[in-house]
Amino acid sequence: MSPRLTRRALLAAPPALFIPGRASAASGVETFDIGNGRGAEWRISLARPEGLAPPGGHPCLWLLDGNAMFPVALRARQAAGAEGVALIGIGHPGEDRPDLARRFLELTPPTLPESFGGRRGESPPETGGRADFLAFLDTVLRPELDRRLPLDPGRRTLFGHSLGALLGLHVLFSRPEMFEAYALADPSIWWNRRSILDEQAAFLAGMRLAGGRAARPLRILISISGRAGQAAAVARMGPPNGRETAAALAAVPGMRVGFRDMVEETHGTMIPPVVADALRLAAGRSPEEIAAG
Template sequence: MLRTLALAAAALLVPLAGPAAEPATLPGMEERALVSREGLAYRIFIAVPQAPPPPNGYPVAYVLDGNAVFGTLADLARGQTRSQGGLMEPAVLVAIGYPGDAPINMPRRARDLTPAPATPEKGAWTYLTPEGTGGASAFLAFIEDELKPAIAAHFPVDPARQALMGHSFGGLFTLHVLFTRPSAFGTYVAASPSLWWADGAIAREEAAFAAHPPRGAQRRLLLTVGAYEQELHPGLRTRADAEAVARKLADRRMVDGARDLAARLAAIPGQPVDVAFTVLPGQTHGSAAPHALLLGLETFLGPAASQARQ
């Protein structure tokens, strides 16, 4: 038996015969380069359903940190559509990423996804600098004035059915858009939003939103957080810096902060936002992302979304 296993393992090391390897591709997925009016380059990942569009066009989900999440999210969405035996409507996925192959481009996303702090001298309560952050409003302008028109010019999409989804700083940006330009999207998915950033800079925007809630159609917000984003996961307690990490998690109050935010938004008179709050059991900040984004797609495209429109 040992000899058989050894021979099988050796066979795996033999180079495959045939032509040189090519990058793997999946049906309906493409990438386009886009340079903003400010001269910033983006990688735009797009997944288009194989099913024909409905009369008003496909719904569209815009997803942040495209380099990190597009492949997983697009493949999950493709497998969960009704034509594949799933429960979700077909939709166009547009994931916004950055040049290069790194899953996370921290300098670029820090600039794009963080709102301006209340006072520059406070900066961003982290290792980032004020000069490299605070560009959320400019990034939103890029999405609204440049990216959305480009997508609409190339694909049959429904402008009335659009969602924005983001994790961490992306979740923070998602809330920034909801609070400052709520009509931009109908559904918002804020996964593990960095509410702590810049000593809670997003709280100013929340307060202005609550004081003057938008009229018209109710917006939907899915707010998620991992159960182990406020306390250290048992599997990480052997880390050399476990005590310092545990203190940082406790200080940032990711779970309590998200829960409190959901309660405040649900209590706004007139209920301009339909809020759903979910704690993802067993998940840390990083591992919560794919779970939250899949749940976000289900919220946007699943049976409950169809019933809400009826």
Template sequence: MLSNAGAYVLPHSDKWVLKANGSEHVLFVSVPSEQAPEGGFPVLYLLDGNAVFASMTEALRLMTRPPHGFSPAAVVAIGYDTDGPFCKERRFFDYTVSATQEEVGTSKHGEPWPPSGGVDVFLSMLEEQVMPELERKYPLDPTKRAFFGHSLGGLCVLHTLFTRNHLFDTYIAGSPSVWWKNRYIQDVAAAYLAGKHDAAAPMKKLLLSVGEKEKSHMVEDAIALHARLTRNASNIQSTFFSVPEAGHMSVLPTLIGEAIRFFLANGTESEHL
């Protein structure tokens, strides 16, 4: 006979609410049970936390299982107070620069897009409130951070790479919405590439990924950006990863596993004990 044992909870995970800038964000945090290394655990910061926190955490738990896995890492996912995987209105605002309807057109249903323009306020919140607070609460290594986002989240990752390069050492942009605001991110990338960079500054790693079956402009934009960075970026190591037979959403499970490999071992699993 079955008896109800209660709701399933991800092991070693916490949920926090952050009130900032007149709104609330939900933070999902998972920290390994192992003893933290000196300096703290590497940490993956995720956008669209409601959608990807559980998948990333469970994949990481499997892929860091000794004796043949990667070294343990923590996960911090930024989400919203919703039971659904996405909060359309909030993510459109948090992950974008301001754009007029003329600059972005209408959605596939002919409706206007939600309000936009909050990305820099969002990133300031992440840098000035989220990271310092969590690094006080948990053993997180501030020198080993990755930033993961998909679609508009992927665009936000690219915006961060080109405007706040110091925040992360690894950037993972899945199916980035390069089309937003007449491809404004191309101009931001050009301004970054034209700037002067400290030759001694650490190299940044970027994983640009897209599904093979996505809209042609999504694939073409990602390939073009990767080629541009490969040619011109002296301090960004860009890698392009096309997911076979994957569409805009089905790309995510494969991308999650590839993101872990890319961040923790750059493609090579260790045999730590």
């Protein structure tokens, strides 16, 4: 990856909290690398919950961008009242920043080169690997986690920030049964000329054809930051954004939706509070209650 691409990648990555270091064994955390038999492996961080598993298994919180987000969640779990929630960080081998080239590939749809705008002769990053990544999560990682500890299949929560939240919306619109709850922060709706809104429209149209109601109850929490920053970034990440998506989903019976407008936070400083919110959601609190503060 070129130095120019690395600088650009930070615009779509969590900019402030790539935290080095791993939790100690005494904290109940284990890490392991696992792949799908093709190419590079993923680094998985697993924090077991306190106490015995309830009859249906532990609730769990899956954290995309695990190199950055898992340590934040681990530190916040007790204060958030989520000691009984298993934490699963999905990242890349290495203790510092995630592999940004893989992040672009795994979290995005196929993206037209012209969608990246003027790049001064740079080659755009490889994109469009989200289907393979989701297949890994569902057919490789999920069975491995179930082998390691009892998890409740009806209480899985997905957390994503930025491009991770964009992927979360894609999961919600294409295979909502994968997770029961979604905590999505500053979703990159602007990506690929807002093609995710086409997926949203198809999802809502299919919902109407199926009777206008979600097949099973879903809990969704969408947060956006105040988007302070350079004018170009503000214009790119401006509306339509998570506000409009939350409003559209809230109109669907069977979906419980909360929306937080974090006007005092930036794209980076919002990370600790939204991770804490995701923990509360995974622990069973309603998105409306969390959004209300």
